[in-house]
Amino acid sequence: MILRDATLGDLDEIAELERTLFQSDAWSREMVRDELAGEHRRYIVLTDDGGVLRGYAGLLVLGSDGDIQTIAVTPELRGAGHGRALMNELLDEAARRGATQVFLEVRADNPAARGLYASLGFTEIGVRPRYYQPEGVDAIVMLLRLKERQ
Numbered sequence: 815m816i817l818r819d820a821t822l823g824d825l826d827e828i829a830e831l832e833r834t835l836f837q838s839d840a841w842s843r844e845m846v847r848d849e850l851a852g853e854h855r856r857y858i859v860l861t862d863d864g865g866v867l868r869g870y871a872g873l874l875v876l877g878s879d880g881d882i883q884t885i886a887v888t889p890e891l892r893g894a895g896h897g898r899a900l901m902n903e904l905l906d907e908a909a910r911r912g913a914t915q916v917f918l919e920v921r922a923d924n925p926a927a928r929g930l931y932a933s934l935g936f937t938e939i940g941v942r943p944r945y946y947q948p949e950g951v952d953a954i955v956m957l958l959r960l961k962e963r964q
Contacts, residue, residue: 815862815868815896815899816860816861816862816863817859817860817899817900817903818859818861818894818897819856819857819859820858820859820870821829821850821858822850824850824867824870825846825847825850826843826848826857826930827859827860827867828850828870829842829843829846831843831867831869831870831886831947832846832884832886834887835888838947838949839949841884842843845892852888854875854876855872855873855874855877855883855887856868856869856872856873856874856904857870858872858903858904859885860887860891860896860900862962866931867890867898868887868888868891868896868917869885869887869888869891869896869897870884870885870886870900871884871886871903872885873899873904873907873916875908875911875912876914876916876917877913878912878913879913879914879915880905880913880915880917881916881917881918882891882901882904882916882917885897885900885901885904885927887900887942892926893926897927897930897948898930898934900932901930901931901934902962904916905934905958905960907961908960909960913960914959914960914961915957915958915959915960915962916957917955917956917957918931918936918955918956919945919953919955919956920954921946921951921952921953921954922941922951922952922953922954923951928956930953931956931958934958935936935958935959935962936956936958937957937958938955938956939953939955939957940952940954940955941954942955
């Protein structure tokens with residue numbers, strides 16, 4: 815597997831994977847495009863040896879705050895450390911950009927993702943009720959203080 819920076823050339827593959835993995839929660843193609851082209855952001859992709867996109871993740875850093883915008887890995891690769899690799903690259907990038915803390919939201923009904931984030935040092939700091947629509951699933955807000963990450 816190869817991690818590399820995402821480009822606008824990855825837009826269609828990312829948007830398709832977004833629709834496949836997140837269904838009703840999926841960002842539109844236009845939202846994905848705006849994220850890829852957005853200022854203060856870094857998006858990375860995970861590809862197999864044949865160049866097929868198998869995952870992606872995005873980060874926004876403003877001042878001392880970072881925010882994990884999204885992360886996705888195809889189901890057949892989950893549990894093999896690829897989500898961790900994507901997260902570690904984004905957390906390293908947040909530190910390089912001067913962030914001292916990184917936030918994220920995760921679905922309350924996603925224990926695997928919550929476990930990954932906790933293992934990286936994130937702590938749960940709040941709940942956004944009915945954040946994920948149309949299902950009305952709560953979002954758990956998590957925070958990592960980068961100085962505590964070793």
